[in-house]
Amino acid sequence: MRQFEELCEGCIATVVSRTTPVDACRLSLVSNTFRSAAESDAVWNQFLPSDSQFMDSIISNSPSLANVPSKKSLYLALSDRPIIIDNGLKSFQLDRKSGKICYMLAARSLSIAWVDDERYWKWIPMHNSRFSQVAKLHIVCWFDIHGMISMRDLSPNTQYAAYLVFKLINASGFRNPDSPVEISVGVEGGHRSTKTVYLDPNVEDRSHSGEVGLRQPSVRNDGWLEIEIGEFFNSGLEDEEVQMNVKETNDYTSKMGLFVEGIEVRPK
Structure with missing residues (x-):
């Protein structure tokens, strides 16, 4: 683990982004370096849906999401409560543990x-x-x-x-x-x-x-x-x-x- 910590923060972030949201939260407890990497936008952007137009449409249905301070905050907001979309005919949410679409x-x-x-x-x-x-x-x-x-x-x-x-x-x-x-x-x-x-x-x-x-x-x-x-x-x-x-x-x-x-x- 000590040798792993000697990697630059960007490398650690790349590795963490290949895991899961749960793993990222656990790894953030390892050290300050891990915390900085595991909570970075580079990591949490990988856990969000990759379609930027789709994400823009989701955020437009809940304007408060436009002001979240980080990608992790956006992820947690989307997994915390459903967002009503499609003129009230459907709700969207992320599964908190996996980031999968619900x-x-x-x-x-x-x-x-x-x-x-x-x-x-x-x-x-x-x-x-x-x-x-x-x-x-x-x-x-x-x-x-x-x-x-x-x-x-x-x-x-x-x-x-x-x-x-x-x-x-x-x-x-x-x-x-x-x-x-x-x-x-x-x-x-x-x-x-x-x-x-x-x-x-x-x-x-x-x-x-x-x-x-x-x-x-x-x-x-x-x-x-x-x-x-x-x-x-x-x-x-x-x-x-x-x-x-x-x-x-x-x-x-x-x-x-x-x-x-x-x-x-x-x-x-």
């Missing part, structure tokens, strides 16, 4: 069967949602929610997972253990991974003894529920569309009380 597609950007008929769905504001409106299920017998995102918008060479982000408030029709919800994810025109889950965390799973029970949602740090829809790998070699689907079309029991914030895509 998106949430707002409910307004999803294709939801009958969403424009107020007999079935309504658009309402919710105080703890990052978006101005969420979709509230008034009453339907079955539902179908579909989202799509382009691989080119995501970090290459990265394993991703998609999650439905929702709430159940005074809900009914989701506790039938014999009628789980079907979820799937896959590249458009290619293989789709399909499985079944329960949206209600309180449903009693009736899986046969010895079998793995169906997946149920977990509570997020922001208070919403999420359920994993599926995984996919972005090789970065082709411009493909990833399709994500959540539906229940077999049980014609009336369903209500589902609030959809969106579908989040983040590194697995």
Whole structure:
């Protein structure tokens, strides 16, 4: 380590920039020389998305970011909270540990069967949602929610997972253990991974003894529920569309009380 410290600060910065944000923070504790190198703009610029036009568009959606004192400060700001973009239809954020790109597609950007008929769905504001409106299920017998995102918008060479982000408030029709919800994810025109889950965390799973029970949602740090829809790998070699689907079309029991914030895509 002493021989490594004898390198010039620029060389150390080059090496550190080939690691990860977590490693850079750890290496900054080694010595003053390492700290200066590990906190330099040269290092943290490597952890930010490389498309300058894209970064300019992100900063334009949050003017306070234009005044951050360093690239590290910009990175931390982008990983600390989501930035609303695309006229409120999407949020952007960096994964704090890896610097990989994360998106949430707002409910307004999803294709939801009958969403424009107020007999079935309504658009309402919710105080703890990052978006101005969420979709509230008034009453339907079955539902179908579909989202799509382009691989080119995501970090290459990265394993991703998609999650439905929702709430159940005074809900009914989701506790039938014999009628789980079907979820799937896959590249458009290619293989789709399909499985079944329960949206209600309180449903009693009736899986046969010895079998793995169906997946149920977990509570997020922001208070919403999420359920994993599926995984996919972005090789970065082709411009493909990833399709994500959540539906229940077999049980014609009336369903209500589902609030959809969106579908989040983040590194697995």
